[in-house]
Amino acid sequence: MMNGNSIQKTTRKGKMSNESFITLFMFVVLVALFCIACLFVPNFYMGQNILNLVTNYWYVIIIGIGVTFLLTTGNFDMSVGGVIAMTGVLSVYFCQSTDGSQPLAVGLGLPYGIAVVLALLCALCIGAINAFFIAKLRVASIIITLGTMSFARGIGQIVTLGAQRNTSLPEAYGVIGNAAIPGTSVKLSVLIMVLIVIIAVVIEKKTVFGRRTYLIGANSEAARLSGVKVTKHLTLLYLASALLAGVTGLLLASEYKAGISGRATGYEFDALVITLLGGTSISGGFGSVLGTVVGALILSVVTSSATGLLLSPDWQFTIKGVVTFLAILAQRFALDRRKG
Amino acid sequence: MMSENVLEIKNLVKDYPGVRAVNDVSFEIKRNTVHCLVGENGAGKSTLIKILTGAVQRTQGVVILNGQEYCANNPKEAKQKGISTLFQELNVVDQLTVEENLTLGMEDTSFGFLKKTSKIKKIIDVLASLEPSINPRQYVSTLSVAKKQIVEIAKAVASDAEIIIMDEPTAAISEGEIKRLFQIIRGLREKNVTVIYISHRLDEIFTLGDYVTVMRDGCHIETKKVSDVADRSELIKMMIGKTIFEAYTPPETPAVETILEVKNLNNHKLKDISFSVKKGEIVGFYGLVGAGKTELARAIYGLDPYEGDILYKNEMLNPSPSDAIAAGIALVPEERRSQGLFTVLTIRGNVPVMNMKKISNKGFINKAKETHATLEYIDKLNIATSGIEKEVSKLSGGNQQKVVFSKCLFADADLLMLDEPTRGIDVGAKSEIYNIIRQLSKEGKSIMIFSSELPEIINMCDSIYLLYDGEVKASLCNSCDINSEMIIHIVTGGE
Numbered sequence: 001m002m003n004g005n006s007i008q009k010t011t012r013k014g015k016m017s018n019e020s021f022i023t024l025f026m027f028v029v030l031v032a033l034f035c036i037a038c039l040f041v042p043n044f045y046m047g048q049n050i051l052n053l054v055t056n057y058w059y060v061i062i063i064g065i066g067v068t069f070l071l072t073t074g075n076f077d078m079s080v081g082g083v084i085a086m087t088g089v090l091s092v093y094f095c096q097s098t099d100g101s102q103p104l105a106v107g108l109g110l111p112y113g114i115a116v117v118l119a120l121l122c123a124l125c126i127g128a129i130n131a132f133f134i135a136k137l138r139v140a141s142i143i144i145t146l147g148t149m150s151f152a153r154g155i156g157q158i159v160t161l162g163a164q165r166n167t168s169l170p171e172a173y174g175v176i177g178n179a180a181i182p183g184t185s186v187k188l189s190v191l192i193m194v195l196i197v198i199i200a201v202v203i204e205k206k207t208v209f210g211r212r213t214y215l216i217g218a219n220s221e222a223a224r225l226s227g228v229k230v231t232k233h234l235t236l237l238y239l240a241s242a243l244l245a246g247v248t249g250l251l252l253a254s255e256y257k258a259g260i261s262g263r264a265t266g267y268e269f270d271a272l273v274i275t276l277l278g279g280t281s282i283s284g285g286f287g288s289v290l291g292t293v294v295g296a297l298i299l300s301v302v303t304s305s306a307t308g309l310l311l312s313p314d315w316q317f318t319i320k321g322v323v324t325f326l327a328i329l330a331q332r333f334a335l336d337r338r339k340g
Numbered sequence: 341m342m343s344e345n346v347l348e349i350k351n352l353v354k355d356y357p358g359v360r361a362v363n364d365v366s367f368e369i370k371r372n373t374v375h376c377l378v379g380e381n382g383a384g385k386s387t388l389i390k391i392l393t394g395a396v397q398r399t400q401g402v403v404i405l406n407g408q409e410y411c412a413n414n415p416k417e418a419k420q421k422g423i424s425t426l427f428q429e430l431n432v433v434d435q436l437t438v439e440e441n442l443t444l445g446m447e448d449t450s451f452g453f454l455k456k457t458s459k460i461k462k463i464i465d466v467l468a469s470l471e472p473s474i475n476p477r478q479y480v481s482t483l484s485v486a487k488k489q490i491v492e493i494a495k496a497v498a499s500d501a502e503i504i505i506m507d508e509p510t511a512a513i514s515e516g517e518i519k520r521l522f523q524i525i526r527g528l529r530e531k532n533v534t535v536i537y538i539s540h541r542l543d544e545i546f547t548l549g550d551y552v553t554v555m556r557d558g559c560h561i562e563t564k565k566v567s568d569v570a571d572r573s574e575l576i577k578m579m580i581g582k583t584i585f586e587a588y589t590p591p592e593t594p595a596v597e598t599i600l601e602v603k604n605l606n607n608h609k610l611k612d613i614s615f616s617v618k619k620g621e622i623v624g625f626y627g628l629v630g631a632g633k634t635e636l637a638r639a640i641y642g643l644d645p646y647e648g649d650i651l652y653k654n655e656m657l658n659p660s661p662s663d664a665i666a667a668g669i670a671l672v673p674e675e676r677r678s679q680g681l682f683t684v685l686t687i688r689g690n691v692p693v694m695n696m697k698k699i700s701n702k703g704f705i706n707k708a709k710e711t712h713a714t715l716e717y718i719d720k721l722n723i724a725t726s727g728i729e730k731e732v733s734k735l736s737g738g739n740q741q742k743v744v745f746s747k748c749l750f751a752d753a754d755l756l757m758l759d760e761p762t763r764g765i766d767v768g769a770k771s772e773i774y775n776i777i778r779q780l781s782k783e784g785k786s787i788m789i790f791s792s793e794l795p796e797i798i799n800m801c802d803s804i805y806l807l808y809d810g811e812v813k814a815s816l817c818n819s820c821d822i823n824s825e826m827i828i829h830i831v832t833g834g835e
Contacts, residue, residue, distance in 0.1 A: 017729070207703050208696040215693055218682035225643070225679055226693045226747065227665035285684045 018335065022279030023291040025334050029327060030298050037301055041308035053304060055186060057274075057296045058193040059084075059264075062248045064271040065200045066241025068292045071275055073216040073234060074284025075134060075141040080271055082152030083123050083245035084264035088253030089156040089165065091119035097168045104160065105167040112172040120246045126152050127242025128235075135234035149268060156261035166258035177254025189251045196244070200289045213237070217284030273320070274299055277327050279335075298327060343407050346371040346502055346534045352401035354387050361387040363558040365401075369503075369536065369551070372529045376537045376545045376566070379555035380579055380794065380828075385538055388555070389505055392536075393425050394418040406502065424496035425505040430488050432480050439464065439476035442495050467494040470524050486517035490524060497531055504528070505536045510544060511630055522548050540628045542572050542832045554578040576828045580794070588799055588818055591781070595621040595802070599786050600755055602640065605648035609635040611811045613648075617755065622777065622787045624801030624818075626794060627831050632810035633790035634674050637757045640664070641671045652755070665694055670748035674759040674790075676737070680744040683733035687725060688714045690732055690743050694751035717746035721776060738769025745776060756780065759790045774800060798822060806830045 016024070034053075038044045063080040070077045094115030096107020110118070126148050133144040159165070179188040204210040215223040216230055224230050253259050276282065277298055278291025302323045303316055311319075347369040354362040362384045369375045379385050390396040392403070394412030403410045405421065412418035415425065432441050442463045464476050471490045480488060489509055496504050506525075510518050525535055525548060537548060545552055546566060554561040554575065561578050569575055595618035605613040609632045617623050625633050639646040642659035650657045652667055661671075673679035682690050691714045692699045699710040714728045721742040725735060732743055741761070748756055758777070762770045777800060781787055791797050797804055798818065806814045806827060813830050816822065 206705055208700050208705060209703060211689075211693075211696065211705060214685065214689070215682055218684050218689075219678070221679050222673075222682055223693075225641075225661055225671060225673055227662040227751075228693070229662055285682070 019279065019286065019288040019291070022331060022335060023288050023294060025331065026277060026279060026291060026294045026298065026327070029330065030294055030301065033298060033301050033305075037305035037308070041305050044305065044308060049304075051186070053297065053300045055190045056300045056304070057270075058187070058190045059248045059252060060267060060270045060274060060299075061293055061296045062193050062196055063241075063245050063267060064274045064292045064296060065196060065289055066237070066244045067268075067271045068275045068278065068280050068287050068289055069200075069204070069213055069237050070141075070234075070241055071217075071272075071280045071282065072213050072284060072287035073237065074220065075234065075237075076145055076272070077130065077238065077241045078142065078145040078268045078272075079126055079130060079148040079152055080241065080245040080248075081264040081267040081269075082149040082154075082156075083126050083242055084249035084252060084267060085156040085261055086126070086152040087119045087123045087246040087249030088263055089159050089259035089261055090122050091115050091250055091253055092165045092169065092173070092259030093159050094118050095169055095173055096165060097170075100168045104163065104165050107165070107168065112170055116250060119250060120243065122155075123242045123246025123249065124239055125242075127239040130242070131235035131238040134238065135231045153261065153265075156259070156263075160259060160261040162261060164258050164260040164262075166256075169257055174254055174257040177251050177256070187255075189255070192247070192251070197289065197293060204289050209233075214285060214287075217281075217286070219285070270299065273324050277324065277331075279331055298323070344370060345404075346406060347410075348402075348404040349388075350402040350404070352388070352391065352403065353399045354384075354391060354396065355399045361558050362391070362398075365555070365558075365560040367553050367560055367563040369534060372532060372534055373550035374525060374529070374535045374537055374548055376539065376549035376552040377555065378539070378542070378545065378552060378575065378579060383555040383579070384558040385555055386507075387558075389425070389507065389536075389538070392418065392423055392503075392505065419496075419499065419501070422500065422502035423505065424499065424501040424503070426489060426492050426496070426507065426509055428507050428509075428511060430485070430492060432488050432491060434479070434481040436480060437476065438467070438474055438478050438480055438483070438491055441480055441491060442467065442476070442498070463494065463498040466498040467491065470494050470497070470527070471520075484513070484517065486513040486521055489513070489521065493524065493528070497528065497533060501533060503534045503536060505538070507538050508540065508629075509537075510539065510541065518544075540832055542575055542834070545575070546572075556581050572829065572834060573825060576825045576832075580824050580828060588801075588822075590818070591620065591802060593620075595619055599653060600640075600788075601649075601651040603649040603651070605636070605639060605646055605650065607635070607639055607644055607646040609810045610639060610646070611809075613810075613812050615805055615812065615815065617786050617788060619754075619786055620781055620784045621803065622781050622789065622801045624797040624804045625788065625790045625807055626792070626797045626804060626827065627807030628792055630809075631792075631807040631831065633792070633807055634759055635810070636807070637671060637674075637759050637788070637790050640757065641669065665751055665753070668752070668754040670694060670751045670753035670756050672741075672744050672748055672756065672758045672761055674763070676740055676744055676764075680747070681732050681740060683740075684731065686729045686731055687718065687723070687735075687743060688728040691717050691746045691750055694747050698750070698752075713750060717750065720749075721746055722772065736766075736769075738765040738772070741765055741769065741773065742776075745773070749780075753785070755786045755788070757788045757790070760792065761789060762791075762793070762796060794824060794827065798824065808833055 043049060067077050067080065093107045094110045095112055096105065098106060098109040100106040129148055130145055133139045134141045176188060180186060181188060181191055212228050212233055215228055216233060220230055252263060274295035275292050277295030278288055280287030280291065299320065302319060306315055306319050345368045350366050352362055352365045365388065377385050391398045394414045394417055410421060412421060443460050467474060467476065470493065474487055474490065493504065509521060528535055539545065549566040551563060552566050552569060553563040556579060597619040598616050599619050600617040603614050613636060625636060627633050635644060638644045640650055642661050642664050652669065657664060657667060677683055688710060692710055699706055699713055711728060718725060718728065723739050723742045732740060762773055777787055789797065789800060801818055804816050804818060805812050808831055
């Protein structure tokens with residue numbers, strides 16, 4: 001028998017949780033990749049470049065947070081890229097003045113604030129469709145969210161006639177996406193990303209809500225029998241993920257002052273890749289938002305060092321693929337060794 | 341020259357960690373007979389069958405098939421050597437036709453196209469001789485369970501099986517189909533097939549069997565001609581023997597206050613069930629596999645729909661697990677690993693989940709409270725672990741079950757429903773769990789035990805309900821002169 005005291009001792013020594021271990025492990029991988037890149041790519045270590053590395057992927061990180069929470073429950077969300085495009089296009093359409101000269105210049109002429117709220121509501125509708133089929137009817141999430149991915153992007157294409165809307169916009173439309181944090185060149189979007197990450201980490205690590213997210217992923221049947229309202233929980237997560245994608249869509253559309261139907265193509269895969277790089281298990285029950293951030297930075301280092309090595313952009317996908325493979329293999333290896 | 345015995349089992353032993361499931365069993369099975377195997381749950385029947393089919397390996401002993409030593413490393417090898425099994429979970433593919441099912445895995449092709457060979461014709465002939473009403477071109481999904489079984493039997497016969505093991509084949513089929521199945525089983529004797537027949541329904545043994553072997557606590561008790569067995573009660577006596585039950589001690593103060601009242605509960609499995617549970621009482625529900633015990637627990641917990649009234653503390657209960665927990669009911673589910681535990685999480689991640697309010701404040705988890713609560717239950721239930729951060733998957737079965745108990749106790753429930761609370765755990769942990777249950781009852785908690793182990797029910801419960809086929813067949817108060825033969829008689833379908 002083990003008495004209370006000796007147990008307390010082993011607890012206090014504090015074995016790191018597997019999530020923290022993987023996050024740390026991937027951070028070491030990140031630092032190593034960065035050092036290697038510094039050796040080969042001129043000026044890679046410069047302050048401005050490092051700042052770019054950290055801020056480059058703010059939009060993938062924001063949608064990656066929703067994807068991480070959902071993947072931790074064992075569910076996918078592939079609709080986020082489509083939602084970004086749809087929200088951007090719709091917010092432009094709602095704002096455009098009613099007296100344009102050609103079809104793509106005529107909008108609903110709504111005030112900016114109302115247009116933003118309406119566009120976000122549309123994003124939430126996509127989240128609600130996901131939630132209804134996945135949480136309520138228990139259809140496989142990959143099928144439903146691939147469907148809503150096309151559906152959302154399709155709406156963007158219809159409204160833009162397959163192109164983009166970028167005229168007759170009020171001045172206010174381009175402000176938030178191009179604003180910088182005073183005294184720096186860092187975009188306001190990056191600050192928003194950082195705030196969302198902090199909130200997400202707190203929810204994940206400190207709250208009952210975060211804990212229930214893990215429980216559902218670890219064993220959704222046992223979670224239900226233990227009194228977790230699984231349907232409600234997944235519904236909230238899908239709504240939150242759609243909302244995050246919607247916010248991202250608004251920021252990107254504002255930055256370009258355009259609603260582009262082809263925007264964010266493939267971002268759902270980038271979000272999934274950084275989530276997996278961060279150590280979140282594809283079968284659920286294991287995941288970390290900080291890990292996802294580290295995953296985004298790894299992706300950022302790899303793609304920009306490829307650019308720095310003057311490889312043509314055509315190489316980017318291949319390199320991304322190879323790095324993803326290697327990183328995830330290394331991660332599994334490390335975790336298995338640790339579990340012993 | 342073929343011997344009279346198709347199978348001889350000599351001194352067979354199978355040890356699992358902490359328990360000897362088959363203990364020095366020896367008996368013979370005569371060629372072309374129907375040989376019945378009976379015994380209570382845990383008597384060792386299924387382990388014996390698993391050894392014969394190659395699903396597990398024996399610890400010691402010899403099995404002789406047709407005069408030659410027999411050993412199978414897996415079910416496929418057993419089949420090749422002549423022992424086929426009809427499991428409760430049927431091994432047919434619904435989306436294929438009968439013919440495709442029968443020939444699955446032995447198709448002959450020429451240039452990649454399927455060929456009709458004499459082999460296939462032989463199988464079809466066997467099926468036609470067993471049951472002409474089955475059309476080989478029919479899809480298996482259109483067949484009843486009984487006819488699917490016949491398809492499997494035909495497959496076994498055609499593959500020259502010497503022995504077909506049937507594990508409770510009548511559990512899921514209707515009265516009329518049972519008759520037809522029995523005709524076919526009897527007809528198998530002429531086809532040079534020996535049948536090992538396992539059933540809890542004792543009457544079937546008298547209508548169908550030539551020989552019967554009784555097992556108890558892993559030991560072989562008796563092998564007899566069925567015609568030499570006087571009646572059901574002789575069989576029952578052999579099955580339960582003189583099991584010395586741990587003394588049941590009645591509670592010091594009789595329970596009075598009713599906490600749970602169930603009136604006329606009906607659903608897909610349950611038929612008009614009514615009973616009540618009092619504060620501090622231990623109530624047992626005993627029945628065989630499929631009697632409706634788990635379904636009853638699931639209905640009360642709000643997992644399955646039902647008609648009828650369930651009143652808890654004089655209020656109607658909302659049919660949802662989270663409402664049941666909030667009202668003060670907790671369930672220890674039947675399947676520990678798939679329903680009770682989060683095996684990839686640590687003990688700390690498991691213990692508090694049914695009552696997060698107790699370790700949190702406005703939705704934020706208080707780490708100190710969480711650690712404290714986990715340590716408290718590790719101590720209280722004596723869970724053997726090196727720390728609270730140990731993954732639950734690495735604990736032994738008994739300790740895992742204690743974690744499930746911790747979860748339910750942490751929920752501060754006044755009514756605990758325990759579905760097969762000691763399944764698959766060793767003797768030591770079992771008695772610890774029993775002590776925990778008695779202690780809880782003394783503290784005024786009400787407990788419902790759903791179990792297919794009679795000693796467990798008789799040792800623990802103040803009142804006992806006997807279930808058969810979704811109905812309460814009898815209810816009794818526990819006392820020292822409780823008649824276990826009568827109990828077995830009722831739960832095996834006797835009137």
